[in-house]
Amino acid sequence: MKAETMAQTITIEPVSRVEGHAKITIHLGPDGQVQDARFHVLEFRGFEKFCEGRHFQEMPAITSRVCGICPVSHMLASADAGDRLLAVEIPDTALRLRRVVNLAQIVQSHALSFFYLSSPDLLLGYDAPPAARNVLGLAAAHPEIARRGIRLRQFGQTAIELIAGKRIHASWAIAGGVNASLSAAARDQILAALPEAIETARLTLDWFRASLPSHDEEARTFGHFPTLFMGMVTPDGSLESYGGRLRIIDAHGRLVADQLDAAQARVLLGERVEPWSYLKSPFLKALGPDEGAYRVGPLARLNVAQRCGTPLADEEFARFRSLSAGPVLGSFHYHYARLIEILFGLERIGELLDDPSCLSTDVLARASRNRLRGIGMSEAPRGTLFHDYTVDEDGLLTSVDLLIATGQNNLAMNRAVTQIAKAYLHADRLDEGLLNRVEAGIRAFDPCLSCSTHAAGTMPLVVEVHDVNGATIGRIDRRA
Amino acid sequence: MSVTTLTINGRLVSAAEGASILDVAREHDIHIPTLCHLDGLSEHGACRLCLVEVAGSSKLQAACMTKAVEGMVVTTDSERLRTYRRQIVELLLAERNHVCSVCVANRACELQDLAVSMGLHHVRYEPQAPQLAMDASHPRWIIDHNRCVLCTRCVRVCDEIEGAHTWDVMGRGRQTLVISDMNEPWGDSASCTSCGKCVRVCPTGALFEKGAVATNKDPHFVTYLRMAREQKLWNR
């Protein structure tokens, strides 16, 4: 190969404060400028394979073991797929309770992402030393915010525990409904804790909104590009997290598809497998892997919805949407969207539990298997989660396909890393500032590698710069 | 009625004639672990967990199958017995596919309880990991042979209490399998009355209800059925 065509690659691995194990490579062109960047996922657990042969009604309990972070999302997507195999409409109260639990899950996960993982970057700055730029630094500098973050996460976890039993790996939702109704005492306990949680969400939003001008640069460089967006909406186009239909819009806000059920959405999506990652890269088939790249998760959900549908969240939603004439394209605003979803989730939990029907004991529809294929979904904290089951006549699984939120953001995460590297990597200088921004850019998506690749355990990140021959010309290893 | 006197763990105890060592021990609040034994069903002696030492014999005896005899000296708890019992549970866990974390019977499983009571959370033996099928052809229940410990409680309750004798045992050694009728799918069984007794007495998640995320095992209802049938007592 001729010297002038030599390109270089920079690799970052592992991304600290991201669930799972990741490596980032930055590829430099012959001119020493960033050409491309890739987010590699290096672990694989093969959940889909070992579920084959099991009965579909065991799946909510089994798949809630995929991930310690969002067992609830898997349980609910799995139960939804089970409902479809039974071909039943679940009782209203069962749907209501599943929605409450899903929102509580979104609240606790977003609280973890925002307060524990991301707010140190936002409050202390990307150039703060790593020893201070973490939840301890946050606690020292802004104890009130840290205390409130802890309380907010506890609210979500307690609500899940009160409704669904065990806090982690709940196996409460089952095909046809749920296996336990809600007691008045548990409902009252959740409702009593709501005002403080809502106050926390509002105060945090006030602070975040006020700090937005200082994050203008990140908003422009942390993955600001056109893509499609996909998220769940109600029949009238408001924000929904469970038991709704999907909407896909383009970067200008035009409808690409609307009111799709999980099965209809699934056939529109293709998947590309890259040799350098276990994370599959889904895209909208009709438009191909480049034009068809889409984002899911909080930012996407707020872009596809016309409104949240609750009063306080809608006030903030209006401010959020005024950031841009069309959809908000900057991935940095996943953070903003996450905070609005926390507020929405809390308000909606209040509405759902204020209705006396939430205490009905009619929570389970009983039926036999009536279909051979069922595709279910939930809006997980990180985006749309699909569970696609094919069974034999006895209901034993012959094929299982899990399409995970983090996977659906894969193409967008690669683009985000490329954009950040282009903005901050100059003359192959591999410094802390670049590393921190690449990490923060990835973290805006709140990727959960444990579930998207089914990896066990957690691991921090390495960045490598490679030339076009694959030779490593720079490397930072963040493992302690 | 003649009474037998024997010694258990150094204690002089009396027993009704014909009582097993297990019966006598229980009557005197002496705990002996069991798995295949179930009050109200015949004894089978399959699991060997109730092994005890009897003075004068180098062989260990299953307490459920051994009659209490005048002057017998029995030890129900010793380092040797604990070692054997622990090995038995480990071998049961290694024989098929017992994965508590994804099992419907998690926290409601007698095998798991035994393991916990022995402080056992890892198995030293190579798991056999057999590829056994599940039979989900019955409209309400599933049998997962991967979790079966061959205690034959299902076989005995079906035969002795329900009177249907749908279940039986086929094969020998590691090929042993509980089958319905002539090894036909459970859902096609002509003899099964769909009474569900087998599911209730199964000590593990081998027999479980479709759609259940946790089993409601209730083995003691067999005693109730016996009392109701034989003594016309309907007290639960």
Next chain:
Amino acid sequence: MTLVLAFGNPLRGDDGVGPEVGRRVAATGAVVEVVTPLQLLPEHAAQVAAADRVIFVDAAVGRQAGEVVTIALQAAPTVRVDHALTPAAILTLARDLYDARPPAWIVQVHAAHFTTGAPLSAAVAAAIPRAINAVLALLPQPHHTPPR
């Protein structure tokens, strides 16, 4: 109340020694609150802040497998944090967030391996009774009430 925060992942070989010791301490009937999480999280600081004394139990590396070591702990001025928090980090959070400084110790059981899915090593399994005693030794001694 004494809080025993016995953490670790039972699916990772000797890393499971913490929760095992925690459960066995609870089974002794000692007057303690035992929590056995997979890893430490910021919300544990709230529990630490509510306790009179805190005993962490964890696997450790660096010494002969099976060695049990008790170390008094304090909040650290700065602690490197990635995904999982250290006991010192939890104490720092309890101090900074809740102005709580309960006396704290860690009982470490030195590990042989952290192999996924593997049992506790023989050395660590044998160390469990010593680790339990190390935890119990840190509890306040009961006051002797003279017999009436």
